Amino acid sequence: MTAPVLEVTGLVKSYGAIRAVDDVSFAVMPGEIFGVIGPNGSGKTTMFNSVLGQIKPSAGRIELDGRDITHLSPLQLSRRGVGRTFQSLQVFGRMTVRDNLIVAAQEHRGTMLGRMFAATDNGLGPKADALIDQFHLREVAHRRAGELSYGQQKLVDIAMAFMSDPDLVLLDEPCAGVNPVLVDDIARLLRDLNRVRRRSFVIIEHNVDFVQKLCHRIMVMVEGRAMAIGTPAEIRANKHVLDAYLGN
């Protein structure tokens, strides 16, 4: 029995009387792709942001590789090998695609002072180029990220999360607003990235089909609570989940 990479226990985030995240617990195993689904406003993103130190959880415990990370900042989490993407597009619009990728990992190499004297790519050029090829961004590699199409920006956004070789990546709606062809591409890329080095993913996604195909296990969130956790097949068979989704 291997230990989980990420273990969340009794996570609560309340705003006044409203509990946006209400006593959520789950664990992500090494090499696992863990999906989170649920209707709008069910607290998925709030849960994400609480786990990632973006907002302070009201209660609960979060462990990374068995160590408590509950009150760490996003910066500290990044340094410990946790990558993420955001629900909305978050690329650096005025930098080129290649620079976006380089800046995504440069702080993981060398010392602060050393970086002042380092080469402009901080030795990350080859790695950035590899990802650019893997994500089919070669043609736009030297264009400003802000000038690209939405789908391409989305790819850059996802690629950035992988630049620093994180052990755990949390993706918030990687397929939102992306055309169906690209959705398949993203699924394939994520599956590839998962196979190498046994990386673990947590993915929030509305596209149920995408989640069903890609994820090893799925958590369904409704009104801040984890309604069910299980394999895609189990979730498909769960009557409560269907009710929640159909709004009965």
Next chain:
Amino acid sequence: MTRQPRWLIGMVGMAALLVLPPFLRSYGLYLLSYWLVFVIATMGLNLTVGYAGQASLGHAAFLGIGAYSVAIVMKAGCSFWLGLPLSAVLCFVVGLGLGFPALRVQSIYLAFATLGFSVAALLVMRYEEWLTGGTSGINDVGRPSLFGLDLGGNLAYYYFVLAVAVVVAALLRGVLRSPWGKAFTALRDNPIRAESLGIDVRAYTLLSFAIGASCAGIAGALLASLVQFVDPTPFGLGVSFTMYLMVVVGGSGTFFGPALGAVVGVLLPEWLRFAQGWYLTAFGVAVIVLMLWLPGGLLSLPDRLKARAIAASRPRT
């Protein structure tokens, strides 16, 4: 495509700055030196405001701290060469301090925090007479000599300021090309995303203030020696505003922006003097018109022209 012409223009400009000054009279030489001093200061502010995206309306204070450091050090009988690095270091440290409000508040609040700092620094210059000479200032600030070469003459001092400007520009270029430069840009574009990628937003915010401040400190040191007199008047809020104006008008976040911005801020009022009593009104109007025409600053003009050329070459649909 646009890179080459821009650098070419830069080289031609540089050559002009090297070759033409011996033919200028003292007023022209002095103005050029004055302009260069503000180019140095504005390059620093451009790092803070343009690259790292931090609102700062208190930069004149650093110019003042630099100027007073050199004046006080030289009055105490020490060399200019001690004063110059001291100015830079002192401003670096104070700049780090000014960065702290930026960790807590942003945009307009930060602008007012820095503006308030400018006011406070001015009060210290005016009231701490034992240190700064108060409102009567410090007179007879000398000019340095280098390896037995006297830099006291207007032409010699001009070349000295030019050399410092080139060195500071090269150093800044180095910093901006290093990973730091990307980190600053990331900080400006999206601090939250930057932090999630492991960029130490706190450290880079403070650094952007500190580096910007130390450039202004160096500029201040040169200014003290250029005017050979220091009093609080040139370090008021108005100058902080003007420096911010120079950054934006030149093109914030562009490398050559400060040089052009300082032309507008320092030389344009002088050129407008033919308008007599109305020259500052003309200057204000010119700034408004310039902003309306090129909201991205003067250096957005090539991009604008390029965009227009592309639009024109496209067949109409």
Next chain:
Amino acid sequence: MADFLQLFISGLATGSIYALAGLGFTLLWQTSGTINFAQGEFVMLPTFALLAFSAIGVPLPAAFALTCVLAVVVLGWGFKRGIADPLLRFGSMPVVVATLGLSIALRNGVRAGYSAEAHPFPSLFGDDVFRIGRVAVTSVDVGTLAAALVLVLATQAFLARTVTGRAMQAVAQDTTSAVVLGIDVPRMIFYTFAINAILACAAALLIAPTYLAKFDMGESLGTKAFFAAVIGGFNNSRGALLGGLVVGVCENLAAAYVSASYKDAVALAIFIVVILVRPQGLVGQRVERKV
């Protein structure tokens, strides 16, 4: 104690002057995101307009009405169409710089075109001194304070009670939703600029007897008004009043009991405390950092 009261009451009067100038600044920022560094000049110009109208023999109430109309056209409509509208979509930097340019142009325009001198300005409230115990109060002090209160409360009531006012607040809070709700957003923003212009005229009328009409009166007034607005809370109209009064009183007390030299740093000190403890200002609403 009498001394303290004397300082306190004088401070309130001065503070209400800061508040009047700060109020419009807050409004503009709320609804349109315009940071107006020419706000001080926006008070200075109507002052001179009032003087000019008086000089050609127009009685004060009529002069005030004319100035208001002129201000709404020039400082409201003209400012919005000429500077705010074209520049706001490029972020705050170009607007800040354009208003800086505007303030330089206006200040020096009045200096070159009218006069570099300070001009006396008639007070609405006479110039009588009352003594209550050992405390002296002038009718100008009381009148300014009362008028400032009335103006702030009226603005507040307009924003909270009228349909137009509420629409304006909706725009201030969330432009996108306001559009969805069918509010004529550009019109509401114009109303804000118009109200700002009228408030500036009112401020001019109330401030000028003390401040005296001078081309550079906007310079120090602007800075103090900004601080008053931020200290009170940038997203609340009452904030400017509270901030102004706090700054006015504290400055006086500091000048008398701490150090006359560093009086001008008082606003800054309060501001620093406020951003450390309550960044949203004394009565402002907290805005969550968006992720």
Next chain:
Amino acid sequence: MTPKLPTATVLIWLLAASTAHAQLKIAVIQELSGTGATAGTNFKNGVELAVKEINAAGGILGQKLEATIDDTQSNPGIAKALALKAVDDGAFAVFGPTFSGSMIVSMTQTRTAEVPNFTGAEAASLTQQHNPYIFRTSLTQTTSMPRVALYIAGTLKAKTVAVIFVNNDFGKGGRDTFVKAAAAVHLTVAADISTEAGQLDFSAPVLKAKQSNADAVFVYTNEEESARCLRELRKQAFSKPIIGETTLAGQRVIELAGPAANGVLAHVGLTAEAPIPAVREFRAKFEKAYKYVPDHNVIKGYTSVYFLKAGVEAAGKPNRVAVARALHGLKISAAKQPGALMDVAIDDNGDLDRASFIVQVKDGKQQVKEVLPPVAKF
């Protein structure tokens, strides 16, 4: 390309020299914007009026004056640039700047180029550096403050005095000189109160002055602040004598302060209210041209051009060095040189000696109480 440039320069220089033959170029370098704008603009207007008059009367030794006017923005750095420009352009004399800091910087340039430099600046140090090209345009604080202190200690029989001053170049310098002068006549400074330029609320300074229980208060601030301070003194029912120097009893302050100015005592140098026919005539001329009452800065500017005229006439030729030499020790009599307005003597340092007045404001008018004679005899 390059060899042509010096030739062109020489050509321009020659042309400039040839026109200079017919005209005397004077450079007015003044604070026309920024904090010193009021003083500088007034000085400039005074110069302009005098230049117009002199040219209308045929110029100086047959040469017309040509004035260029430039604004220092109240910034010493710009002032230095303008002084260099004036020197580059071959100015015959420089008028300004008024701020001591700017003056210190620019007078170094005019000295090197041997250009007579008239200034309205007050700082005592300016004329103590043996700069043979600097000339005052009014009595300075060094002359006037002892007269004020003597009046307070002597005529008013005060033992203690509260000082309210504005902390800028002008006010701080005056305060320092006054404190020294007060010590010399055994007048104790009971309260030393600094205020800001542009200060709005004077309740704290006035309260401090009251609390000090001094026998008199000496107010040394710029016009607007003087008016506000006087109003506050009246409001807080300050009952002791209020004394000022020049500005406090100026027409502008009286206008701005209203009834609060009544009773104010002041030592004034040459002002527009001086009971002298030449001054009345000057005032009428100025008011006609500029539509406002001239203050002491206007008079500084106006008279200084006539000082230059007297200097050139005394030297007998339009030579800068000779003129500067002639001006030292020159006694200018108002009878012969009406534009000087009053008899005046210039000493070896470039300082002035002239009669001055103690005035009191009554019913919104300055009234002369006492005439203080000059040190030198005419």
